[in-house]
Amino acid sequence: MAKNKKNVEEEVTSADGSRAINKFRISDAVMMVIITLLCATCVLPFLHLAAKSISSNSMVMAKKVYFWPKQITFDAYASIFSDGSMVRSMIYSVGVTLLFTLLGMIVCTCAAYPLSKKRLKGRYVFTFLLMFPMYFGAGLIPTYLLYKNLHMLDTMWVLVLPLIYSPYNMLIMKTFFQSSIPDSLEESAFLDGATNFQVLFKIVLPLSKPILATLSLFYAVGRWNSYADNKYYIRAENLKMIQYKLSQLVSSAAEAQSATLSEAAAVTSTPEVLQAACIMFVTIPIICIYPFLQKYFVKGTMIGAVKG
Amino acid sequence: MAKKEQVAANGTMAKQKHSVSSGFKRDWQLYLMLLFPLAMVLIFNYASYPGIRMIFYNYKPAKGWDGSKFVGMDIIMKVFADKDFRSALASSLVFNFMDLIVGFPMPIILALMLNELRYPRFKKVTQTILYLPHFLSWVIIGSVAYTMFRPTSGLVNIALQNMGLIEQGIPFLTEKYHWAVSYLLIGVWQGMGWGTIIYLAAITGISGELYEAAMIDGANRWQRIRHITLPGIKSTVVTLLIMNLGRVMGSNYERLDSFYNSQVRDFQYQLAVYIYEKGLAGAKFSEATVVGLFQSVVGLILVIAADKFAKKLGEDGLL
Numbered sequence: 001m002a003k004n005k006k007n008v009e010e011e012v013t014s015a016d017g018s019r020a021i022n023k024f025r026i027s028d029a030v031m032m033v034i035i036t037l038l039c040a041t042c043v044l045p046f047l048h049l050a051a052k053s054i055s056s057n058s059m060v061m062a063k064k065v066y067f068w069p070k071q072i073t074f075d076a077y078a079s080i081f082s083d084g085s086m087v088r089s090m091i092y093s094v095g096v097t098l099l100f101t102l103l104g105m106i107v108c109t110c111a112a113y114p115l116s117k118k119r120l121k122g123r124y125v126f127t128f129l130l131m132f133p134m135y136f137g138a139g140l141i142p143t144y145l146l147y148k149n150l151h152m153l154d155t156m157w158v159l160v161l162p163l164i165y166s167p168y169n170m171l172i173m174k175t176f177f178q179s180s181i182p183d184s185l186e187e188s189a190f191l192d193g194a195t196n197f198q199v200l201f202k203i204v205l206p207l208s209k210p211i212l213a214t215l216s217l218f219y220a221v222g223r224w225n226s227y228a229d230n231k232y233y234i235r236a237e238n239l240k241m242i243q244y245k246l247s248q249l250v251s252s253a254a255e256a257q258s259a260t261l262s263e264a265a266a267v268t269s270t271p272e273v274l275q276a277a278c279i280m281f282v283t284i285p286i287i288c289i290y291p292f293l294q295k296y297f298v299k300g301t302m303i304g305a306v307k308g
Numbered sequence: 309m310a311k312k313e314q315v316a317a318n319g320t321m322a323k324q325k326h327s328v329s330s331g332f333k334r335d336w337q338l339y340l341m342l343l344f345p346l347a348m349v350l351i352f353n354y355a356s357y358p359g360i361r362m363i364f365y366n367y368k369p370a371k372g373w374d375g376s377k378f379v380g381m382d383i384i385m386k387v388f389a390d391k392d393f394r395s396a397l398a399s400s401l402v403f404n405f406m407d408l409i410v411g412f413p414m415p416i417i418l419a420l421m422l423n424e425l426r427y428p429r430f431k432k433v434t435q436t437i438l439y440l441p442h443f444l445s446w447v448i449i450g451s452v453a454y455t456m457f458r459p460t461s462g463l464v465n466i467a468l469q470n471m472g473l474i475e476q477g478i479p480f481l482t483e484k485y486h487w488a489v490s491y492l493l494i495g496v497w498q499g500m501g502w503g504t505i506i507y508l509a510a511i512t513g514i515s516g517e518l519y520e521a522a523m524i525d526g527a528n529r530w531q532r533i534r535h536i537t538l539p540g541i542k543s544t545v546v547t548l549l550i551m552n553l554g555r556v557m558g559s560n561y562e563r564l565d566s567f568y569n570s571q572v573r574d575f576q577y578q579l580a581v582y583i584y585e586k587g588l589a590g591a592k593f594s595e596a597t598v599v600g601l602f603q604s605v606v607g608l609i610l611v612i613a614a615d616k617f618a619k620k621l622g623e624d625g626l627l
Binding site for chain 1: 452497588
């Protein structure tokens with residue numbers, strides 16, 4: 001009994017002053033430390049590589065470079081730029097990504113807008129036809145043969161056309177149209193004699209700017225980051241995207257590292273500084289634009305989470 | 309004409325009649341739009357399905373269909389008896405399940421912690437940083453990992469040696485058991501921040517009154533998490549868990565390729581690698597197609613089963 005009473009008293013004292021509840025506790029500190037450490041694992045590797053990439057070879061080989069460059073030199077970057085193939089590949093990748101994103105958004109809108117209309121006859125059939133490829137693919141080899149028959153192997157188009165229609169992105173856009181654009185707007189436009197195209201361009205798309213931004217980013221980042229299709233379908237050096245170039249460059253280094261395990265051989269086969277500079281060269285564009293775009297991604301993922 | 313009818317259509321009856329008679333007339337533009345995506349899936353997806361019949365042929369890439377013999381089930385039987393295939397399948401399943409066991413709870417825990425943070429600014433900055441790995445390609449993650457974990461010159465080993473914790477460098481990525489752990493943990497690390505978004509969204513959906521009531525009743529932080537937050541996100545957790553179970557047959561070629569080196573081949577040789585190496589690199593098209601089809605069919609069955617199961621539990625389906 002007495003114990004119970006004591007408990008109640010304690011509850012009252014802790015409840016009446018909100019200050020007691022908002023007190024900074026040890027658990028707060030622990031959580032902040034854990035989260036800070038996790039953040040450090042996301043930041044420090046790149047800081048380390050950045051420092052390495054602008055340090056001198058001898059300092060790096062002496063293992064004296066941690067998170068701050070020593071004997072700063074931009075030789076590695078200079079050699080990347082003077083070589084030209086990385087720079088050309090970077091420009092080419094930007095071009096492919098932009099074209100891919102533009103076409104992707106067009107085809108995505110062309111699918112999502114009609115399918116968002118409940119009155120559309122045959123809607124279920126079309127939706128099924130357009131969604132099924134997401135759940136069942138023929139696999140690498142039949143796809144490869146198909147592209148071969150279409151004479152798309154070893155062209156830029158094999159990196160663009162096959163993936164511009166994305167069922168996942170279509171679903172997000174369709175969900176947005178259905179949930180965020182009131183039907184009444186469209187109804188009144190129809191009463192004024194507007195056509196479907198006019199409704200789409202004058203009403204729906206201007207109201208959908210946030211989702212258009214989000215999906216463009218999904219497309220762009222997806223294209224920018226994937227490189228397996230380069231490996232599968234492209235032989236010509238000048239048609240390879242930058243991520244694949246990097247992959248080729250580092251895989252030879254990784255192999256040297258594991259085959260010998262002796263540091264000297266690995267270092268002479270690929271200068272560590274140059275390799276760090278190449279990794280940074282490919283990473284920097286993403287790191288620069290990412291903080292500004294991140295919120296759009298979060299928005300799209302939330303809509304996508306509703307279904308899919 | 310259509311406009312006149314529309315104006316006249318006041319009652320529901322008239323409206324219905326209108327939609328039946330001139331649905332296509334009014335919406336022909338919508339059908340026109342649909343032609344574009346339909347053409348894309350027909351050309352690039354459905355047109356590849358006939359190629360699957362390769363599983364019944366001994367397909368020779370150099371000779372094409374005409375020069376390839378129909379062999380019935382021979383190739384299929386051969387593949388399922390193939391030692392390489394069995395070990396690739398085993399590695400795929402083991403690694404995917406491990407990914408699920410290690411990787412699935414992490415975003416939940418992280419989301420709960422982020423949700424409890426007191427300083428909005430700190431929360432925002434840390435979230436931005438934690439999302440970063442999701443935006444980097446596997447090539448970048450792989451190459452950064454190789455740089456950090458090198459046995460003698462990698463930063464991690466240097467730091468551990470300087471602290472006197474180890475004598476010799478640990479071969480994090482160049483010995484297969486170490487590699488397995490590193491590979492899994494790096495995968496978890498890559499996905500954990502981004503994975504929190506869904507849970508944080510679910511947590512915002514929980515009524516604040518519940519927390520207030522609990523605080524008045526004297527519930528401490530752990531009790532609030534256990535009795536309010538966790539039950540509040542239960543359905544999200546269940547749906548995502550089922551969805552991820554439906555994907556255990558998949559394999560990500562880019563991730564595997566980025567962490568390749570010859571010392572770890574046993575574990576790295578998973579289904580996606582098998583398909584690439586047998587098929588495109590080794591010109592055994594039929595064998596690779598069988599494995600690809602196997603993966604697709606099992607994947608499809610798992611997704612449908614997962615959807616049914618989720619609906620049975622009263623959650624939203626996935627399809």
